[in-house]
Amino acid sequence: MIFGILVNEGPYQHQASDSAYLFAKAAIDEGHTIFRVFFYHDGVNNGTRLATPPQDDRHIPNRWSELANEHNIDLVLCVAAAQRRGMVDPDEMKRNKKDADNIADKFRISGLGQLIEAGVQAERLITFGD
Amino acid sequence: MEEELESGVVKKFLYINRRAPHGTVYAHEALEVVLIGAAFEQDVSLAFIDDGVFQLKKDQDTSEINTKNFSKIFAALEMYDVEKLYVERESLESRGLKEDDLSVDVKVIDSSEMKKLITDSEVIFNF
Numbered sequence: 728m729i730f731g732i733l734v735n736e737g738p739y740q741h742q743a744s745d746s747a748y749l750f751a752k753a754a755i756d757e758g759h760t761i762f763r764v765f766f767y768h769d770g771v772n773n774g775t776r777l778a779t780p781p782q783d784d785r786h787i788p789n790r791w792s793e794l795a796n797e798h799n800i801d802l803v804l805c806v807a808a809a810q811r812r813g814m815v816d817p818d819e820m821k822r823n824k825k826d827a828d829n830i831a832d833k834f835r836i837s838g839l840g841q842l843i844e845a846g847v848q849a850e851r852l853i854t855f856g857d
Numbered sequence: 858m859e860e861e862l863e864s865g866v867v868k869k870f871l872y873i874n875r876r877a878p879h880g881t882v883y884a885h886e887a888l889e890v891v892l893i894g895a896a897f898e899q900d901v902s903l904a905f906i907d908d909g910v911f912q913l914k915k916d917q918d919t920s921e922i923n924t925k926n927f928s929k930i931f932a933a934l935e936m937y938d939v940e941k942l943y944v945e946r947e948s949l950e951s952r953g954l955k956e957d958d959l960s961v962d963v964k965v966i967d968s969s970e971m972k973k974l975i976t977d978s979e980v981i982f983n984f
């Protein structure tokens with residue numbers, strides 16, 4: 728089956744991102760396809776490469792990056808939500824004249840149309856959040 | 858940046874709004890999804906349940922809390938061909954609201970009809 732995943736909460740504060748990750752991993756292990764993981768609301772904070780959790784804790788952004796590298800998964804942060812919350816990729820850095828970017832490997836920033844497209848293209852869109 | 862889908866697939870989209878309009882950003886950002894999604898020519902319905910019914914309350918004034926009064930956007934949804942708005946009767950009544958208290962035309966349905974609407978939908982966003 729082709730799944731789309733929507734993550735609506737930030738890392739560490741809320742279990743949504745953990746559950747979404749474990750779901751994606753289990754689905755792939757069972758031979759399913761993840762069309763896209765879309766991060767919205769505070770969920771965009773899952774895409775920061777500047778997170779430094781304690782060593783005995785899981786590294787949530789890196790874990791997503793590694794999963795995407797292994798299985799070629801599309802990780803998309805909503806641009807409007809990202810701009811509000813200071814998530815910046817090199818293009819956004821230039822466009823908004825910021826002095827840095829902070830996006831983690833394999834994440835990209837794009838529009839909400841990518842979420843709608845996931846709803847249309849995936850056989851199931853699963854939301855992780857409250 | 859946004860590209861319309863050329864697949865021609867039309868699915869039944871349902872946006873469930875169940876939180877108060879202010880206090881958290883969910884309701885405001887949900888409306889942003891609805892507006893962008895309108896360009897994709899899908900079969901769109903909006904449902905308002907629980908505190909989500911407050912999103913449609915008339916005469917909102919957010920000037921004292923320094924947040925955007927996005928409630929005015931609901932009146933513009935018609936221009937985006939988003940015309941199916943459903944409000945759960947039980948949620949309205951338990952909050953002391955009547956249909957007249959709402960800022961836009963809606964269809965008030967009871968919870969069993971709401972359940973059917975949800976069951977019949979294909980892509981559900983729950984904000």
